Amino acid sequence: MERMYSELADYWRLISPVQEYEEEAALYAAVLREHATGPLQTLLELGSGGGNNASHLKQHFELTLVDLSDDMLRQSRQLNPEVAHHSGDMRAVRLGREFDAVFIHDAIDHMQTRDDLARAMTTAFLHCRSGGVALLAPDHTQERFAPSTSHGGSDDGARGARYLEWSWDPDPADESAVTDYALMVRDERGSTRVLHDRHVHGLFPRQVWLDTLAAAGFDARARVYEHSGLPEGHELFIGLKP
Numbered sequence: 008m009e010r011m012y013s014e015l016a017d018y019w020r021l022i023s024p025v026q027e028y029e030e031e032a033a034l035y036a037a038v039l040r041e042h043a044t045g046p047l048q049t050l051l052e053l054g055s056g057g058g059n060n061a062s063h064l065k066q067h068f069e070l071t072l073v074d075l076s077d078d079m080l081r082q083s084r085q086l087n088p089e090v091a092h093h094s095g096d097m098r099a100v101r102l103g104r105e106f107d108a109v110f111i112h113d114a115i116d117h118m119q120t121r122d123d124l125a126r127a128m129t130t131a132f133l134h135c136r137s138g139g140v141a142l143l144a145p146d147h148t149q150e151r152f153a154p155s156t157s158h159g160g161s162d163d164g165a166r167g168a169r170y171l172e173w174s175w176d177p178d179p180a181d182e183s184a185v186t187d188y189a190l191m192v193r194d195e196r197g198s199t200r201v202l203h204d205r206h207v208h209g210l211f212p213r214q215v216w217l218d219t220l221a222a223a224g225f226d227a228r229a230r231v232y233e234h235s236g237l238p239e240g241h242e243l244f245i246g247l248k249p
């Protein structure tokens with residue numbers, strides 16, 4: 008498990024402040040409304056992390072959240088106490104019910120192989136009602152990936168966190184890329200720690216996304232949407248369950 012989702016989970020809201028998700032959560036809600044047939048009330052989010060997106064989406068939908076990390080689920084429960092949370096792996100979890108929509112945000116990047124990607128999409132399919140929609144929002148496809156650096160973080164008065172994020176691709180011939188994080192966290196006593204955390208992400212061609220969604224049973228589409236934080240727009244994958 009990545010350090011960000013375990014020993015640093017308590018700093019998640021400082022590393023990735025909830026207000027930074029407002030614009031993109033509004034986009035996801037609009038895309039779901041654009042594609043669903045019939046009522047759109049219940050939504051399952053797989054890999055919901057600290058619940059930042061969920062804190063905005065809960066104004067629109069009745070949410071159920073699933074994440075692999077109990078430490079991240081604890082953060083999300085604090086932020087979204089009224090929402091149902093489950094511990095589970097998006098490749099295998101079975102809640103035994105269907106939802107009007109299934110959403111997987113950047114957590115889908117943690118699928119490192121085509122097999123993992125297929126298993127996550129099957130989970131989405133099994134939890135989606137007929138006429139419902141699955142929305143997948145990876146950070147990158149292979150075609151749109153470019154090495155990059157960025158930084159961020161915030162303070163809450165007593166504590167603070169800052170990071171440098173460095174995404175690169177050690178082997179352009181394979182289907183994964185790396186994001187290295189240099190993180191500094193300052194606790195309430197003023198002591199600062201410096202940590203390195205490496206995340207390995209799947210990096211699949213667009214056609215693999217579409218073919219894998221179709222193999223899971225969805226009518227698959229890819230669309231690029233305007234997003235002010237991303238000048239090149241955000242490519243989203245949409246699966247309609249027949």
Ligand SMILES: C[S@@+](CC[C@H](N)C(=O)[O-])C[C@H]1O[C@@H](n2cnc3c(N)ncnc32)[C@H](O)[C@@H]1O
Pocket residue numbers: 012028053054055056057058059060061073074075076079095096097098112113114117
């Ligand atoms: C970047 S965080 C998601 C943050 C989230 N978008 C938010 O709004 O706070 C990625 C999350 O994916 C989760 N994750 C990684 N692999 C997973 C898996 N196989 N099943 C479920 N969750 C997974 C991690 O535990 C982590 O919480």
